[in-house]
Amino acid sequence: MKFSTILALYASAKILPAMAWPGMKNIMAELEHKLAARQDEVGDGDGTDVEDSDELIGDLVTVGAVTDVAQQIQGVITGSIDGFSSEAYTTTVPAKKSAACAADTCCIWSYIAADMKKKFSGSSGRCNGFARAAVRMGFHDAGAWSKTSTNGGADGSLILAGEISRAENNGLQDIVSWTTSLYSKYKTYGVGMADMIQMAATVATVVCPLGPRIRSYVGRIDNSAPAPDGLLPDVNADAETLIQLFADKTIKTHGLTALIGAHSTSQQRFVNTSRAFDPQDSTPGIWDVNFYNQTLQPASAIPKRVFKFNSDVVLSQHPVVATEWNKFVTDQSDWNEDFSREYVRLSLLGVNNINNLIECTKVLPAAKTTYTPPDKAIILKWLAGQFPKLGKFLDSADKLNSTLLKSLGYTP
Ligand code: HEM
The missing domain is CATH 1.10.12 (Lyase 2-enoyl-coa Hydratase; Chain  A, domain 2)
Structure with a gap:
């Protein structure tokens, strides 16, 4: 009608x-x-449309938003406050072991964020496999939760309870072991694993060129009891099942549509092992909207090497998702805005002390709002099917060059 x-x-x-x-x-x-x-x-993700997530979570439901930070979080997850921020330290960060650093909760996190930034980017300026895995790890820790769960969520249990042995976490082994070593390095400063995992995800996102600077909070409570099993999505599930799975986490379809865009940076390894390191759009390591466009296109219209997940395809075609999906195709800032808001929500699932959290967004690296790949010509040939061994090197985000191609036996 x-x-x-x-x-x-x-x-x-x-x-x-x-x-x-x-x-x-x-x-x-x-x-x-x-x-x-x-x-x-005509939704703008501001919490007023039927498909915008707007449900309160954790102690925002039981106690209300008492502190300034909790009020800010409530505003972010209901759409009245931006989920991203450019706030940065305006003074020099105190020395790591100083009394001034100990007196400022965010201080030690700026050292942790600096270590993460170094680990997550390569000489090409793109974000690497560790960054992508960190975003996925943030989702897999927090997302193992539903409205009926009594534990799980963003509680560090992915690492603390050994959830890495679950099949759904395959591929996260390297980031889990690196995050564990980073935790060992900093735990004497009183930092927690749940925060470490979520900070890794937000640092990784902004390290990816064009990625948003998502508001980042610390103070979550760690839990070494395993999260309920079966709450993470299956790549072969149908759209209705996926929509319901996320709805049970308080994430409605606009939020799901925004979050799934994290696959923009991705290079899968285990969905189809014969195509390991094939990307989910033609610009892996870059936080752009190509993914939304290319998921909609027939195979004949996209580079040969782009490998679409079935879950992304069925969601993009679902009538309740399609409008928002198409909106993101041409609107990077709309996507970044919606992703940030929804990631703040995701990063706080199962957190019942939101009133005790502290905002440390100021420790994040600066966002890169423009990016031109220095090795575009080589990447285009790889996308078209040449240089098959190159995928693994692209994963490192180091600049690809003719010396590397020759060392792999290719003629540049
Ligand atoms: C319908 C929901 C989703 C499904 C079925 C799904 C499934 C998958 C699968 C199968 C992989 C490939 C793993 C591999 O073979 O290496 C993957 C990668 C990834 N996922 Fe998702 N995912 C979903 C939602 C999300 C969300 C909500 C986020 C983050 C907010 C996310 C972030 C990522 C990232 C960053 C990667 C790339 C990892 C890498 O390159 O190592 N995914 N996802």
Whole structure:
């Protein structure tokens, strides 16, 4: 039905109650639903559309937002405050072992974030396999939670309870062992594993060129009890199952559509091992919207090496997801805005002390808002099917050059 027809019917039904007939209640309900859906179509992710996540979580439900930080978080997850920020230290960060550093909760995190930044980028300026794995690790720790869970969520249990042995966490071994060593290096400063995992995800996101600077909080409570099993998505699940799985985590379809864009940076290894390191769009290591466009395209219209996940394809085609998905195709800032808001929510699932958290966004590296690959010509040939052994080297994000190609036996 055309939107103008819906509006006309709705208006006349509201204005002319005297004309009410049996069954009108149902028709009104359907019209209201269609109007809400229409609002959703023009949605801006600000928490007012039916598909925007807006549910409160953790102690925001039980206690309310008492502290300034909790009020800010409530604003972010309900859409009235941006989930990203450019706030940075305005003074020199105190020396690591100084009393001044000990007195500033965020101080030690700026040293941790600096170690992460170094680990997550390569000489090409792109983010590398450790960065991508860190984003996925952040999701797999926090996302192992649902509204009915009594534990799990962003509690560090992915590492502390050995959840790495679960099949769904395959591929996270290297980032888990590196994060464990980083935790050992800094735990005497009182930092927690749950925060370490989520900080790794937000540092990794902004290290990727064009990635947003997501608000980052510390003070979560660690838990070494395993999270409930079976709460992470399956790459072969249908769209309805995936939508319901995320809805049970308080993440509605706009949020899911934004979060899934993390695959923009990805190079899969285990969905199809014969195509290990094949990317999910033609610009792995870059936080751009190519993924949204290329997932919609037929194989003939995208580079041969781009490997689409079935879950991404079915979601992109689902009627409740498609409008938002198409919006992101041409709007990087809209996606970054929505991703940030939704990642803040994700990073706080299962956290029941939101009123005790401290914001440390100021420790994050600066965002890179433009990027030109220095090795584009080589990448284009790889995407077209040449230099098959190159995928693994692209994963390191180091600049690709003719010396490397020759060492692999290729003619540049
Ligand atoms: C429908 C939901 C999702 C499914 C089915 C899914 C599935 C997968 C699979 C199968 C891989 C490839 C792992 C490999 O073979 O190496 C992957 C990679 C990845 N996922 Fe997801 N994912 C989903 C949602 C998310 C979300 C919400 C995030 C983050 C917010 C995320 C972040 C990533 C990242 C960054 C990678 C790349 C890892 C790398 O390159 O090593 N995914 N995902």
